[in-house]
Amino acid sequence: MSEEQLYDTLRQGLWIAVTISAPLLAVALIAGIAVGLFQALTSIQEMTLTFVPKVGAMLIVFWVSMSFMTSTLVSFFNDRILPQIAGG
Template sequence: MNEADALDLVQYAIWTVLTASGPAVAIAMVVGIVIALFQALTQIQEVTLTFVPKILAILLAVALTGPFVGGQISAFSNVIFDHIEHGFHNG
């Protein structure tokens, strides 16, 4: 394995992490902003008001985007296993 192969695998790993975590993080951000605006407008400062809707929204997002996330992780795993199977060429 040369430096180019290692760099490609690391780049693909980072891209996989970003695409797999993207839906849950995006939903958490949107719900957090909506709740913060609601709290600012109504001046309700209840701590559980921030956590419970976020948890529910993230669980729903993970349930809905599970096949997409699984596909991304599976594709990355296949690339890694192909590299292992065919061997790394020394540069």
């Protein structure tokens, strides 16, 4: 494996990691902002109020996007990693 192939594979792997994590991070950001705004408007400063909705929203998005994540990782492994292991 040449140095260019290694760096290209690492670059693609990092891009796939960003692509897969983007929906979860976006939902965590939106839920955090919504709960923070709710807390600021109502003056409720409960710690579990910030944690539980965020985790719940992230679990729902994870469950919905699990097939996308799995297919992305499997295609990367089959198209990029396995040929390099086989020497192609």
